[in-house]
Amino acid sequence: MSLLDASLWEGKIYLNGWRPGGGGTADAVEPATGDTLGTYGLASVDDVREAATTAAAAQRDWAKLNPEDRAAVLRRAGMLWEEHAAEVQDWIVRESGGIPPKACVETHTAANECYDASALPSLPAGDVLTSNENRWSFARRRPVGVVSVIAPFNFPLILSIRAVAPALALGNAVLLKPDPRTAVCGGVTLVRIFEEAGLPPGLLALLPGGAEIGAAVVEAPEVSVIAFTGSTAAGRKIGETAGRLLKHAHLELGGNNALIVLPGADLAKAASAAAFGSFMHQGQICMAAGRHIVHEDIYDNYVSALAEKATHLPVGDPKSGSVALGPIIDEKQLHRVDSIVQDAVQGGARLAAGGTHDGRFYQPTVLADLDVASRAWKDEIFGPVAPVMKFSTVEEAVALANGNEYGLSIGILGEVGMAMTIADQLDSGKIHINEQTVSDEANSPFGGTKNSGNGSRIGGHHANMESFTEIQWLTVRPDIAPYPF
Structure with missing residues (x-):
């Protein structure tokens, strides 16, 4: 049996x-x-x-x-x-x-x-x-x-x-x-x-x-x-x-977790980490990277690299064993994800990749040039969506990362000294330097601050x-x- x-x-x-x-x-x-x-x-x-x-x-x-x-x-x-x-x-x-x-x-x-x-x-x-x-x-x-x-x-x-x-x-x-x-x-x-x-x-x-x-x-x-x-x-x-x-x-x-990408970060590695953080399990993870905060010097190239990743990730029935993303869990959640994406685009965000779906299979989506008031930036989407915003100074990166009701997980990619300086100023239950936001081990404490x-x-x-x-x-x-x- x-x-x-x-x-x-x-x-x-x-x-x-x-x-x-x-x-x-x-x-x-x-x-x-x-x-x-x-x-x-x-x-x-x-x-x-x-x-x-x-x-x-x-x-x-x-x-x-x-x-x-x-x-x-x-x-x-x-x-x-x-x-x-x-x-x-x-x-x-x-x-x-x-x-x-x-x-x-x-x-x-x-x-x-x-x-x-x-x-x-x-x-x-x-x-x-x-x-x-x-x-x-x-x-x-x-x-x-x-x-x-x-x-x-x-x-x-x-x-x-x-x-x-x-x-x-x-x-x-x-x-x-x-x-x-x-x-x-x-x-x-x-x-x-x-x-x-x-x-x-x-x-x-x-x-x-x-x-x-x-x-x-x-x-x-x-x-x-x-x-x-x-x-x-x-x-x-x-x-x-x-x-x-x-x-x-x-x-x-819940969580609306920030991934901070510092000047000089390896773009190929950063885009790979970011794609995993935002698109793993269709973004239906409390630790998913929901806000990409990227230095202005590499912002355009980062958006292009992440969009390239999103475009080539296969979506479909997971039991086929040949896809990177499966379905959104139900119709209610599918509608919520799509409405947030469409509202962002109508509000002036640039759709760099995705934004469409076939049934419950939602394409990995990259949104650029958002406003901080956008639902796609403020809310936990719980879908395969990567909103990206630029920063110019460390102080601005910290303010963007902390300027959210959630405090579950933050990832920082790039030079370690600058990352350490930033990490000490963040309000979050978990901080990962040179890793994306999704991580958990049985012997590690898990939890968040604020509304997380x-x-x-x-x-x-x-x-x-x-x-x-x-x-x-x-x-x-x-x-x-x-x-x-």
């Missing part, structure tokens, strides 16, 4: 085993063709309530397990991602519209997330504190309990597993709500891997659904922490609800320990303390 044998999961959710969901079913659709790939179950609000109470009960026993027993489950999960990589990759290609190399990155990263998480149970669990009293005093880390993970469609596996794996490793239970557009590759695959890895029942629930289910997994009384990756608008609502309910919300939100979220809450042992454990103060005396009452 294959990992994703449909007889196990088709038409079902996962709540203490595979079973029909109270919300009915939905089709998994291939965005490149419109074909139905399968049918998955939808959760109801009652399913969420049951999953939360089940998770809370199961979590207590899971947290009591020896660290090596929890670590063993995570290590087995990592090996299973490698063993079943080809099958999972096929689903990522077909359900998310990603090209095969992007799917390979997802399964490789999923394995590494599990391997890295397997080390968390053995890390120091607190500190010995000094005390003015005759006692031992400790600050010890304890699991938060139940964690809700809400993940998006664009990197459905990575953006689920990077929270699921460390949360489980540190002794918590998880309610997983994947994006309905990628519920199989971003949901079913994770459950099947952990099921095969020997994760005890009740600790991981799969609860696909819309906004009502998203609200339910946030509001469930048993849930202490919400790890959300998605739009800033949705993140604000989750943050507001979490604040009212006194829960922690770890929010990784509330900081680095995922990645690396420091962030994961902060996100998925609470600190408890514990004191011990040899005898009952004397008191004046």
